[in-house]
Amino acid sequence: MIITETAKKSLFRVWRVIIPIVMITVCCNQQDETSSIAKTKNNVAMVISEDTAMRADPLIFSARMYKLGKGEMVEIIERSREKTWVGKSTNYWYKVKKEKGITGWVYGDNIKIFTGTERKKIDSYLSDFWDEEAEKLKLALTGKWWSVNELGDSTDHCIEIMADGTYKSYFKSGKQITGAYNFNFTDNEIIFLNGTSFKTNLKFIRRGPIYYLVHKSEDEEIKFKKLADTEDY
Numbered sequence: 001m002i003i004t005e006t007a008k009k010s011l012f013r014v015w016r017v018i019i020p021i022v023m024i025t026v027c028c029n030q031q032d033e034t035s036s037i038a039k040t041k042n043n044v045a046m047v048i049s050e051d052t053a054m055r056a057d058p059l060i061f062s063a064r065m066y067k068l069g070k071g072e073m074v075e076i077i078e079r080s081r082e083k084t085w086v087g088k089s090t091n092y093w094y095k096v097k098k099e100k101g102i103t104g105w106v107y108g109d110n111i112k113i114f115t116g117t118e119r120k121k122i123d124s125y126l127s128d129f130w131d132e133e134a135e136k137l138k139l140a141l142t143g144k145w146w147s148v149n150e151l152g153d154s155t156d157h158c159i160e161i162m163a164d165g166t167y168k169s170y171f172k173s174g175k176q177i178t179g180a181y182n183f184n185f186t187d188n189e190i191i192f193l194n195g196t197s198f199k200t201n202l203k204f205i206r207r208g209p210i211y212y213l214v215h216k217s218e219d220e221e222i223k224f225k226k227l228a229d230t231e232d233y
Contacts, residue, residue: 043076045096045111046126050206052111054104058093060086065104071130071185074098074106076113083108134183138163140211141190141204145224152225157198159213159224161190169196198222 047068054066058080068074074096083090091108114122138161147157160168161181169192170176179194189203190213202213202224213224 043113043115044122045074045076045094045113046122046129047072047074047106047110048112048129049110052106054096054098054102054106056104058084058095058105060084060107062105066098066102068098068106068110070133071126072098074111077103080105130185133185137183137204138165141213141226143226145213145226147198148223148225154225154227157196157222157224159192159196159202167192169198171197 047070050070052068052070053064054068055062056065057063077095077097079095080093083092086107086109089109093105093107094111094113095103095105096111097103112125114125141161142163143161145159145161146154149155156172158168158170158172165180165182166178167181168176168178174197177194177197179192181190181192183189183204184191187203188205189201191201198215200215200217200222202215202222205212205214211226213226215222
């Protein structure tokens with residue numbers, strides 16, 4: 001078939017119109033697939049789950065690179081293109097950066113995101129968040145705790161922690177020290193404001209649903225075991 005010069009010019013004009021349209025369509029599709037959060041500046045997030053895993057890739061079975069603590073702040077870098085299922089939840093994966101420059105992916109259920117316009121609300125949110133965490137922790141730690149040796153047998157010190165924010169500390173059959181306590185969530189520490197019979201504060205360690213109270217130093221290690229909950233607390 002012989003194509004005339006007029007036909008060639010017509011085809012050329014058609015392709016000059018079609019090609020830009022195709023290119024625009026492709027670019028738009030790519031833009032739609034790209035994370036909107038990746039293009040938004042000043043997004044940060046707070047970790048709201050215990051021991052949140054920072055992974056190498058946006059996959060639940062990807063290598064765990066780092067462990068983030070509850071309340072830790074991170075910068076959002078980008079978001080996965082699609083939501084994925086983890087257990088009974090579906091959410092995006094977010095690539096985040098710690099203050100020291102460490103990056104990795106965390107699942108969306110484990111963080112609270114603040115967009116650029118919401119950053120002013122962070123301090124208020126943090127205050128309410130830690131108040132709620134303190135109340136939960138008070139209930140979890142309420143009870144009578146005895147110091148134990150390496151075999152798990154009770155030794156000489158007892159501390160009774162009450163849900164109203166007070167405590168009693170005493171050496172076996174000794175004088176009681178009473179006062180109020182509060183929490184240092186940065187160091188996972190319970191602070192006894194009037195001191196204790198064992199002369200130190202304690203760190204709270206959570207493993208699953210169970211808490212442990214410990215103090216470690218170069219000279220000694222003290223562990224406490226919760227014996228029982230009582231209705232009086």
